[in-house]
Amino acid sequence: MYITDLYSISPQKTFDNSIFEGEVEAFFGNKYYAIEPNYAELIPKGLLRRMGKAVRLGIGAGMPLIKKQNDIDGIILGTASGGLDDCIKFLNQIVEYDEGTLTPTNFVQSTPNSIAGHLALMSKNSGYNNTHMGMGLAFESAILDAFLLFEEGEVSKLLIGNVEETSEHNHNIDTFAGYFKDTEITSTDLLNSNSKGSVRGEGSALFIVSKNKENAICELADVHQFTYPKDKDIEKRAIEFLEKNKLAPNDIDGLILGFSGDNRYDFWYNDLMNSFPEANVYTYKNLVGEYATASGFATWLGAQILNEKNIPNEAIYKKTNKSPKSILIYNNYLGAQHGFILMKGI
Amino acid sequence: MEVLELKENLKTQIIKYLNLLDITPEEIKDDTPLFGEELGLDSIDSIELIVLLEREYGIKITNPTEGRKILVDVNKMAEYILEHSEKV
Numbered sequence: 001m002y003i004t005d006l007y008s009i010s011p012q013k014t015f016d017n018s019i020f021e022g023e024v025e026a027f028f029g030n031k032y033y034a035i036e037p038n039y040a041e042l043i044p045k046g047l048l049r050r051m052g053k054a055v056r057l058g059i060g061a062g063m064p065l066i067k068k069q070n071d072i073d074g075i076i077l078g079t080a081s082g083g084l085d086d087c088i089k090f091l092n093q094i095v096e097y098d099e100g101t102l103t104p105t106n107f108v109q110s111t112p113n114s115i116a117g118h119l120a121l122m123s124k125n126s127g128y129n130n131t132h133m134g135m136g137l138a139f140e141s142a143i144l145d146a147f148l149l150f151e152e153g154e155v156s157k158l159l160i161g162n163v164e165e166t167s168e169h170n171h172n173i174d175t176f177a178g179y180f181k182d183t184e185i186t187s188t189d190l191l192n193s194n195s196k197g198s199v200r201g202e203g204s205a206l207f208i209v210s211k212n213k214e215n216a217i218c219e220l221a222d223v224h225q226f227t228y229p230k231d232k233d234i235e236k237r238a239i240e241f242l243e244k245n246k247l248a249p250n251d252i253d254g255l256i257l258g259f260s261g262d263n264r265y266d267f268w269y270n271d272l273m274n275s276f277p278e279a280n281v282y283t284y285k286n287l288v289g290e291y292a293t294a295s296g297f298a299t300w301l302g303a304q305i306l307n308e309k310n311i312p313n314e315a316i317y318k319k320t321n322k323s324p325k326s327i328l329i330y331n332n333y334l335g336a337q338h339g340f341i342l343m344k345g346i
Numbered sequence: 347m348e349v350l351e352l353k354e355n356l357k358t359q360i361i362k363y364l365n366l367l368d369i370t371p372e373e374i375k376d377d378t379p380l381f382g383e384e385l386g387l388d389s390i391d392s393i394e395l396i397v398l399l400e401r402e403y404g405i406k407i408t409n410p411t412e413g414r415k416i417l418v419d420v421n422k423m424a425e426y427i428l429e430h431s432e433k434v
Contacts, residue, residue, distance in 0.1 A: 045367070045368075045386070046386050046388065048367070049364070049365045049366060049367050050365065050390070097401065100400070101396065101397050101400050101401075101406070102397070103363070103393070103394055103397045104390055104393050104394070105365075105390065105394065108390075
């Protein structure tokens, strides 16, 4: 399938592409919040005042795309948690008001499929509408769903993407689980921190994908997902994935790796990187933080690299004299869920 | 509670419960229709207002016809609260 348009809201100024003009945000601490656009022209006031952050991030990235191409046949999103903040507010109300009268807004905003549902309602799209919630593989599952739909031949254009929000509630719970660094660190030092835990990020990246090459920015060629691999399995699995696509490691000239600064899981990326010594290597979690569907941002970055945008130095881990034409994205979430995404230039 | 104080509290609570982002209590007149063009409220807001009455004033509205007569403007809401709430 081919990406014909894309939009991202992230902790960097991606919504207006300022990031390609050298405007890179630096962060201190373990939370990287999204820089949101002014939604006033995009979302009616009456809807905006009720929207939780996840819904805002999804609508804010999806509607500009739909407004340009309102002939999509369906909407497929991946989100591990959806509007988790509203969900926990709603659950707290149940306890606080002893299961009495509850406000509907928190509930409506909290369901993960609310984002794709809002997009469908706002664009009057009655086509296929699905939301995948497989934690660290939710975005990869959304891509797979799109591939299957295209194979069935009943759709020709889809809106796909990922959305994830930070809420104080889930951040506190995840902090207890040891997901984040307990010392404050700058985003510049994150990848070299050599300590356990990462930093929390959030954002959305949405794409118009088409079965036709016309007006394509790049090709989203394949996706693969797996869980709990054995050590040293990554290289073997990557080669098998490439062989399936009639490629060898030497054909890959761009690697986008999910280094998160967490020394419990970053060795996976080092292992894979060593198998592709000739490739350019890019990172992104030092720009947008770690979250379950961060590979959505990696895909956005991959499309920009293939489109020869001015990629900021902060995202370049290793540069070679090759200009990337084939990109392999590898991301793992907490060392348990692993995904490959293959992208090609046009 | 004095009726004027009640109305001012109500306006602040309406803004908080409905998350009316760019409206101040001063902009809501006592007789501004809640469901007219000025505030632009809708059916979900009417449920939020019913929740407001229950949580802040201990008033339960179960009959929709009754709700339509109360959720007209701040005047009508304050009048009903003074008649039925034990909290004011």
